Amino acid sequence: MTQEQIRENGKKLLLEIRGARLSSVQFVLDYLILGFDEKGALTTLVWPEITSEGATLSFGTPGYRDQLCDFITRVVENVKICDDETMMIIFKDQSQLTMALRTYKGSGERAIFTAPKHRLFAW
Amino acid sequence: MSRIFIRLLALLLFAGFLAAEGTAAVSETAQVGAQAPDFIVTPSGEAIPVPEGASGPYPTQSPGFQFNGGTGGNGLAGNVTDVRIMNPNAQNPSGYVNFGSQQVNGGWQSVNPYTGQAISPTSPWWHIPINH
Numbered sequence: 001m002t003q004e005q006i007r008e009n010g011k012k013l014l015l016e017i018r019g020a021r022l023s024s025v026q027f028v029l030d031y032l033i034l035g036f037d038e039k040g041a042l043t044t045l046v047w048p049e050i051t052s053e054g055a056t057l058s059f060g061t062p063g064y065r066d067q068l069c070d071f072i073t074r075v076v077e078n079v080k081i082c083d084d085e086t087m088m089i090i091f092k093d094q095s096q097l098t099m100a101l102r103t104y105k106g107s108g109e110r111a112i113f114t115a116p117k118h119r120l121f122a123w
Numbered sequence: 124m125s126r127i128f129i130r131l132l133a134l135l136l137f138a139g140f141l142a143a144e145g146t147a148a149v150s151e152t153a154q155v156g157a158q159a160p161d162f163i164v165t166p167s168g169e170a171i172p173v174p175e176g177a178s179g180p181y182p183t184q185s186p187g188f189q190f191n192g193g194t195g196g197n198g199l200a201g202n203v204t205d206v207r208i209m210n211p212n213a214q215n216p217s218g219y220v221n222f223g224s225q226q227v228n229g230g231w232q233s234v235n236p237y238t239g240q241a242i243s244p245t246s247p248w249w250h251i252p253i254n255h
Contacts, residue, residue, distance in 0.1 A: 006185060028232055029242070031244060033226060041228045107214045120189060
């Protein structure tokens with residue numbers, strides 16, 4: 001399996017959250033788990049940048065966590081993963097969560113998506 | 124008899140995983156959802172415990188395989204439900220093991236396999252290197 005095929009596998013799997021609500025936001029120590037109804041959950045070690053109503057909030061900004069929780073019940077319209085491994089979750093109201101995976105300073109995986117039927121992908 | 128077969132299959136899968144060119148083979152052949160073995164043993168003799176009652180091996184879309192849905196046992200903390208054994212990559216050249224506790228929202232929360240406590244990605248328990 002080529003690296004390209006592996007990347008496509010991940011993208012294809014993550015696309016399954018389209019149409020799902022963000023149903024949970026779980027803060028775990030220094031990372032985050034986003035649950036999407038029954039479609040799967042994204043564990044991300046990169047704090048997303050929040051774009052909503054024309055404003056952008058980064059991790060560490062006052063109100064960041066509240067704003068993230070405010071996304072609960074928003075419905076995913078689309079998911080994009082750019083060549084530079086920036087992952088974007090775009091909601092129906094055009095708000096967006098952006099995770100630039102390459103900004104992660106640690107080693108190893110940066111995000112893990114777990115889906116029903118024992119499916120898992122790690123970036 | 125079937126348990127012996129499952130153990131043998133898991134060992135074969137793991138041997139494939141350890142082989143440099145075994146990545147695709149693992150993903151393609153690990154389509155088994157039977158009851159898991161108690162341990163996976165590496166060629167160097169290290170035992171990787173598998174949560175009791177877990178099923179698998181299941182392939183992971185990024186190369187590797189996993190066992191899911193167990194509940195501790197075999198020396199593991201009670202809240203350890205999953206283990207995944209991932210192929211070598213640039214950042215983890217010998218491959219790695221990660222123990223998880225499945226969350227209500229379906230998320231994968233990495234835990235210390237012996238205490239069951241949630242861990243940070245900076246913890247050495249997050250990626251346990253496989254010694255060949």
